[in-house]
Amino acid sequence: MKTEVEAPGVEPRDVSGGVTIAGVEKSFGPVRALDGVSLRAEPREVVAVAGPSGCGKSTLLELVCGLQRPDAGAVTAAPAALMPQRDGLLPWLSALDNAALALRVAGVGRAAARAAAREHFAAFGLEGFERARLRELSGGMRQRVAFLRTLLAGRPLLCLDEPFGALDALTRLTMQRWLADALEREPRTVLLVTHDVEEAALLADRIVLLSPRPGRVVETLDVPLRRPRHRSDPAIVALRERALAALGADS
Amino acid sequence: MTRLLLPLALLLLLLAGCGEKEEPSAAGARDTESFTVMLDYFPNADHAGIYAAQASGEYERAGLDVEIQAPPDAAVPLKLLQAGRVDLAISYEPELLLARDQGADLIAVGALVQKPLTSLMSLGDRAIERPEQLAGKRVGTSGLAYQSAYLRTILEQAGVDPSTVKETNVGFKLTQAMLSKQVDATLGAFWNYEGVDLERRDRDPEILRMEDLGVPTYNELVFVARRGDLDEVGASRLRRFLQATARGHEALERRPAAGVDALLEADGGLDRGLQEAVVDATLPVFFPEDDERPFGYQDPAEWAAYEDWMRENGLIKRPAGRAPLTNEFLPGEGLDPGTSGLG
Amino acid sequence: MTAALIVLVLLAGWEALVRLGGIDDLLLPAPTQVLDALWTDRDLLAPDLAVTTWEVLLGLAAAIAAGGAVAIAMHVSSEARRALRPLVIGSQAVPVPVIAPLVVLVLGFGLAPKILLVALVCFFPVAINLYDGLRDTDPDARKLLRSLDASRWQTLRMLELPGALPSAFTGIKIAAAVAVIGAVFAEWSGSDSGLGHALLIANGQLATARAFAATFLLFLLAVCLYGAFALLERRVAGWTPRSTPGGP
Numbered sequence: 011m012k013t014e015v016e017a018p019g020v021e022p023r024d025v026s027g028g029v030t031i032a033g034v035e036k037s038f039g040p041v042r043a044l045d046g047v048s049l050r051a052e053p054r055e056v057v058a059v060a061g062p063s064g065c066g067k068s069t070l071l072e073l074v075c076g077l078q079r080p081d082a083g084a085v086t087a088a089p090a091a092l093m094p095q096r097d098g099l100l101p102w103l104s105a106l107d108n109a110a111l112a113l114r115v116a117g118v119g120r121a122a123a124r125a126a127a128r129e130h131f132a133a134f135g136l137e138g139f140e141r142a143r144l145r146e147l148s149g150g151m152r153q154r155v156a157f158l159r160t161l162l163a164g165r166p167l168l169c170l171d172e173p174f175g176a177l178d179a180l181t182r183l184t185m186q187r188w189l190a191d192a193l194e195r196e197p198r199t200v201l202l203v204t205h206d207v208e209e210a211a212l213l214a215d216r217i218v219l220l221s222p223r224p225g226r227v228v229e230t231l232d233v234p235l236r237r238p239r240h241r242s243d244p245a246i247v248a249l250r251e252r253a254l255a256a257l258g259a260d261s
Numbered sequence: 262m263t264r265l266l267l268p269l270a271l272l273l274l275l276l277a278g279c280g281e282k283e284e285p286s287a288a289g290a291r292d293t294e295s296f297t298v299m300l301d302y303f304p305n306a307d308h309a310g311i312y313a314a315q316a317s318g319e320y321e322r323a324g325l326d327v328e329i330q331a332p333p334d335a336a337v338p339l340k341l342l343q344a345g346r347v348d349l350a351i352s353y354e355p356e357l358l359l360a361r362d363q364g365a366d367l368i369a370v371g372a373l374v375q376k377p378l379t380s381l382m383s384l385g386d387r388a389i390e391r392p393e394q395l396a397g398k399r400v401g402t403s404g405l406a407y408q409s410a411y412l413r414t415i416l417e418q419a420g421v422d423p424s425t426v427k428e429t430n431v432g433f434k435l436t437q438a439m440l441s442k443q444v445d446a447t448l449g450a451f452w453n454y455e456g457v458d459l460e461r462r463d464r465d466p467e468i469l470r471m472e473d474l475g476v477p478t479y480n481e482l483v484f485v486a487r488r489g490d491l492d493e494v495g496a497s498r499l500r501r502f503l504q505a506t507a508r509g510h511e512a513l514e515r516r517p518a519a520g521v522d523a524l525l526e527a528d529g530g531l532d533r534g535l536q537e538a539v540v541d542a543t544l545p546v547f548f549p550e551d552d553e554r555p556f557g558y559q560d561p562a563e564w565a566a567y568e569d570w571m572r573e574n575g576l577i578k579r580p581a582g583r584a585p586l587t588n589e590f591l592p593g594e595g596l597d598p599g600t601s602g603l604g
Numbered sequence: 605m606t607a608a609l610i611v612l613v614l615l616a617g618w619e620a621l622v623r624l625g626g627i628d629d630l631l632l633p634a635p636t637q638v639l640d641a642l643w644t645d646r647d648l649l650a651p652d653l654a655v656t657t658w659e660v661l662l663g664l665a666a667a668i669a670a671g672g673a674v675a676i677a678m679h680v681s682s683e684a685r686r687a688l689r690p691l692v693i694g695s696q697a698v699p700v701p702v703i704a705p706l707v708v709l710v711l712g713f714g715l716a717p718k719i720l721l722v723a724l725v726c727f728f729p730v731a732i733n734l735y736d737g738l739r740d741t742d743p744d745a746r747k748l749l750r751s752l753d754a755s756r757w758q759t760l761r762m763l764e765l766p767g768a769l770p771s772a773f774t775g776i777k778i779a780a781a782v783a784v785i786g787a788v789f790a791e792w793s794g795s796d797s798g799l800g801h802a803l804l805i806a807n808g809q810l811a812t813a814r815a816f817a818a819t820f821l822l823f824l825l826a827v828c829l830y831g832a833f834a835l836l837e838r839r840v841a842g843w844t845p846r847s848t849p850g851g852p
Contacts, residue, residue, distance in 0.1 A: 075751045092751035094744035101843045102766045115752045115762070143843055163752060303805055330713065333705065333794040341709065436810060440628045458810055462630065528796070529648055530805040530814075 027053035027088045027166035027199050029074055034083035036069055043069045045224035046083070051216075053088075053166070056193065056200040058210035058217045060253065066225030067203040068095065071169040074201060088199060091163035095171040097156040099144055105155050106131070106140040112163035127162060133195075134158050135188075150181045150188075157192070167199045174209065183241075186212055190237060207253040211246045212239050219256050229256040293326040296498055299338045301351040301482060303331050304527045305454065306539035307374065308351075309520035310547060314509020316523035323501040329527070342367065342487055348495075349486055349502065354479045355407040355576070358568060361585055362577040366488045369564075369586040371503050371557030372480035376546045377471040378453050379408075379481065381415065383446035384439050388467035392419035392474055395426050401444035404430035408449050410574040411476050418475030440464070451481075453542040458535055479567045480559060481546075483586075496590065504592045507556035510547050517541060555591040633813040638820065641813035648802065649814075653821050655798040659715065659787040660829065663722020667779055670723065671730030672772075678731075679738040680760065692735075696728035700789045708794035718790040718798070725786030726779035730772070737771025738764045770844045773837040780829040784822050799825075 029051040036044040043066035051057040059067050072078045075090045091112065099108045107114075109130070110123035118126070131137050134154045139147065147155065153173055160168055173189070174182045186209055193200065193213075204210055210217045211233060219228040231253060235245055300308055311329065314320055320327040330347065332338050338350035339360050349370075357369055381400075383389040389398070392415050402408040409428060416423045431438040435447040436455055450456065452468045459466040472478040486499060513520040517540045525531055549558045564586055571577045615635045621627055622634035629637060642649070674692060677684040704721055711717040741764055749759050791800030799818045806815035 072747070077747060077750055090751070092748060094747050096742070096744045098742065098744040098748035100745060100763065100766070102769070102841070111748075111762075112752050115749065115754045115758055145843075169751075303808060305808075331796060333708065333792055337705070337709075337794075344709070346709070437631055440631050462810065464630075528805060530802055530809075530811075532809055532811065535809060 023086070023088065028055070029057075029088065029090075029167060029199065029201060030084075030086040031070070031074070032084045032086075034070075034073060034080040034085060036066070036073065036078065036080050042224035044073075044080075045226050047220070047225060047227055048083075049218045049227065049230070051167075051199055051201060053199050054197045055216065056202060056214045058202045058204055058214035059220060060204050060207050060210045060217055061220030061225065061228075061257065062222050063205060066223060067205075067220060068171050070225075071171050071201060071203055074167070075169055088167040089165040090167040090169050090201075091160045091165040093156055093160040093168070093170045093173055095175065097152055099152060099156055099159075101144050103144075104140065105136060105142045105144070105147060105151075108144070109155050109158040109162060111159050116163075127158065130158055130162075134192075148181070149177045150185050153177065153185055154188070157189070161192075161196060161198075167201070170200065170202045172203055172205065175205070182206075182209075187238075189213060190239070194237065207257070208241065208246070208250045210253070211249040212241065217249075217253060219253055221257075229253075231256075293321065293324050294498055295326045295328065296320075296349070296502055297328045297330060297347040298502075299330045299332055299341055299347040299350045301332070301338055301353065302335060304329070304524055305531065306521070306524065306536045306543060307378075307454070307482060309517070309524050309536070309540045309543075310373075310510035310513045311506055312509075312523035312527055313513045313520035314505050316519065316526070317509065317512055319505035319508050319512075320502070323505040325498065325502055325505065327502070331528075339365065339367065339485065342485060345487065345490075348490065349484055349499070351482055352485050353481060354483055354564075354567065355405075355571065357483060357485055358571055358577055358585060359407075361582075362579050367485050368488050368491075368584075369480075369483040369559060370486050370499060370590050371484040371506075371588070372549075372559045373482040373484060373557070374543070374546050375480055375549055375558075377476070377479055377481050378451040378543075378546075379411070379449060379471050380452040380456060381446055381448050381469040381471075381474065382435075382439065382450045382452070382456060382459075383467045384459065385465045387442070387445050388465070389446045389469070390467055392416070392469065393421060395419070395446070396421045397425045398445040399427045399429055399443075401429050401431035401435060401438040401447040401449075403433055403435065403449045405449070407571070407574075407576055410571075410576060411471060412448055413574070414476050414570070415471075415474040453546075454539055457538050457542050461535065461538060477566045477570045478563055480563075483559070484557070500590045503557055503590050507592045510556055513540065513547075514544055517544070555588075555593050557588075557591045559586045559588055561586065630810050630812050633816055637813040638816040641811075641817040642820070645814050645817060649799070649818060649821060652797055652799045652802045652818070653825070656784070656787050656791070656800065656822070657825060659718040659722055659790065659798065660783045660825065662715070663719045663786065664726055664776075664779060664783050664829075666719055666723040667726035667730050667783075668776065671727050671775070672734060674727075675731045675734035675738060676760070676765075678735055679764070680756070692728060692731050695724060698724065700725060700786060704789045704793035708790070713794045713796060717793075718787055718795070721790035721793075722783050722786040726783050729778040729782070730775040733775025733778070734768055734772045737768030740771065741767045769841040770837070773833065773841055777830055777833050777837070780833050781826055783829065784826040788822060 031047060031049050034044055034047050047070065049057065049059070059070060061067055069078065071092065073080055073085050074087045075092045100111070103111070106124055106127050109127040113123035113126055114120065128140060131140060136151060136154060139151065144152065157173065160170070174185050177185060190213055202210070202213060207217070214233055216233060217231040219231070220226065221228050231249065233249060235243070239246055298311070304312070315327055315329065338352050339356060341347050342350040343365050351373060354369070357367060360367055381389065381392070389395060395416060400412060402412065412426070412428060413423060416426060429444055431444065431447070435450045436459065438444045439447055452470060456466050456468045484503070491499065517537060521533060521536050521540060524536055525533060548556060561584070568577070568581065568585070619634045619636060622629055622632055674688055678688050700721065703724070707717045707720055711720065745763055746759070749763055754762070787798065788800035791798040792804060795801045799822050803815050803818045806812070806818060
């Protein structure tokens with residue numbers, strides 16, 4: 011999907027829809043978040059960035075979205091839509107208005123934005139909840155609203171920051187399946203940050219493993235497996251173990 | 262401020278007919294000059310003569326558009342007068358002399374109340390009938406320096422050792438202090454007001470007047486003007502005001518009820534019965550004892566004696582300067598230079 | 605229910621104290637006398653209540669307008685913040701009983717000085733709470749809007765202002781509670797109407813029951829004002845997640 015909206019301050023742009031990160035370093039005061047990270051996502055590829063908490067994964071997404079500038083190295087990215095860790099939903103807006111938020115910011119009128127969002131509500135399992143307040147929605151529903159918003163921003167690149175981190179294990183499994191299906195229907199370039207290597211294996215085409223702070227790429231694993239994937243698939247299990255081993259989390 | 266006009270207009274509609282301040286008549290305003298008078302306190306029976314004059318059109322006939330204002334507290338009238346915000350203020354003789362001691366160029370142009378109203382008051386079973394009985398007692402005052410001086414003078418005259426008398430500042434809650442028995446007696450309540458009020462409520466007040474206890478007599482309420490305002494135009498206005506006020510008091514004497522009516526229109530929160538009783542009690546002291554003297558007459562000899570007393574008691578520091586009073590604007594005066602007091 | 609019972613017990617005790625305990629009812633009238641005065645003097649007190657209510661409402665409106673403008677200015681511009689912050693804090697430190705006579709001296713006895721004084725008393729809680737609320741936004745939502753290229757105005761309008769409503773209401777409720785005090789002090793400094801004025805006149809005539817009745821009406825006014833804003837808050841900012849479920 012082409013878009014007219016530019017990611018702020020990200021130079022140069024990748025017009026094909028992919029992301030290239032080369033040797034990026036970023037520090038916040040004395041804290042070194044990223045220490046020379048490189049990765050590549052082709053257009054329409056799902057790349058998972060996995061690692062322990064505090065290894066700079068969120069910072070990486072902020073660099074890609076143009077919210078931060080690297081101290082060293084280069085970031086070349088298509089216009090990106092960010093889905094922050096704690097979904098960023100606004101409690102005073104209904105589910106529909108939250109989903110329409112990106113369109114509203116882009117200048118679309120309220121009626122048109124709501125209509126656009128409403129079209130997807132059924133497909134996202136949110137039918138009937140258009141006027142619902144956030145507190146009436148389950149955790150999974152909230153994530154789906156947030157994801158719809160992210161999609162409706164109409165940008166080729168999606169940066170998802172631990173989208174399922176706040177969900178319970180059961181909901182998480184359901185949502186992982188759901189996300190795989192959604193991306194099947196609407197393919198985008200996706201940078202998915204997660205601390206769950208199994209999730210990475212289920213969803214991604216490639217897994218980039220980061221070390222604890224300062225974040226460096228420990229290993230990059232390709233996942234040439236067909237979809238739909240299941241937890242119990244031996245290949246998935248093997249991949250998971252390899253990733254954990256690489257991260258030094260052997261049992 | 263124009264944005265306030267709409268809610269203000271609505272407000273006035275709401276309040277129509279209920280306790281509104283007496284508005285000066287606008288009819289024939291072409292020929293009337295505006296004249297603001299600030300009372301010494303809230304409108305009460307002491308001012309009945311002034312309100313009577315206004316209600317009966319005396320001021321209008323004198324070509325004056327009089328606006329009567331009530332101050333929030335007793336210290337304000339002279340301040341506003343000095344600031345030129347009002348044309349005339351009603352205040353107390355000691356307050357005027359104190360202000361002049363501070364350098365204010367103010368002058369008393371007429372006496373509204375000829376005698377002291379301040380009294381030594383006590384209630385019921387604790388009544389102080391003679392000043393000698395004050396020994397060992399607690400006396401409440403409003404904390405004014407001259408009230409303390411009155412007390413000292415009274416004790417001296419009665420031969421009571423002042424160290425046996427405990428003086429307490431009860432602010433303006435003189436009556437409450439007596440009722441709650443915080444004090445045995447108070448000095449500062451008016452015999453024509455609090456005294457009458459307590460009498461009507463069967464609290465059996467014992468009242469001793471200042472001038473009977475050895476304090477030099479004085480005019481409790483006086484009309485005060487700024488000397489600088491008394492040019493030809495100002496003097497004419499003042500003279501007309503005082504003449505109309507004198508007629509208002511004469512009307513009050515003939516029909517006290519009319520004055521009370523006018524008073525109640527100015528402030529509906531007043532109690533008719535009380536105000537009528539106070540007017541009755543006060544009428545004798547609205548006029549000079551010597552009926553040869555005009556309404557508002559101030560006796561220069563009495564003033565001099567009082568001023569000396571203040572100086573002796575350390576209340577004023579400066580030596581006597583220009584006269585603090587003049588009678589030249591009173592009805593019938595100003596034609597005979599011998600009766601003015603201007604130095 | 606228990607609160608009502610406690611109040612009733614206290615009232616009964618008060619009544620007994622005056623009737624049987626020998627307290628002069630010119631000092632402390634019994635509750636029944638106060639109620640009687642409320643009814644008997646209603647023609648007197650009703651217009652005064654209207655006047656004071658007007659003063660409070662207009663003053664509060666002025667404070668909300670000024671406080672809102674200042675808070676937003678301080679939030680959006682650091683020069684404004686530097687310039688205005690000491691004034692905002694100073695406005696709270698001004699002792700109203702001292703300032704009130706000065707304001708009346710300059711502005712006279714009309715409605716204007718009362719509105720100014722009420723606004724002065726209410727300004728600080730409104731401004732400071734709104735300002736804190738504007739700063740205190742969800743950092744993830746803020747990040748989101750930035751990533752969507754929202755303009756400063758969009759961020760203010762879509763995120764910061766709605767998000768600041770709960771804090772703003774806290775400030776307004778506090779202001780509502782103290783606005784009445786401001787109006788009374790203003791009236792005490794120069795007025796010919798209003799409940800504060802009625803209080804003074806009543807006290808000066810030993811009409812103590814009426815004075816208590818006027819005080820009660822002032823209390824009622826403050827409570828109703830607070831309640832009205834609390835209700836409005838529930839309508840407008842009812843989305844706020846509170847830590848205790850089912851709380852107001």
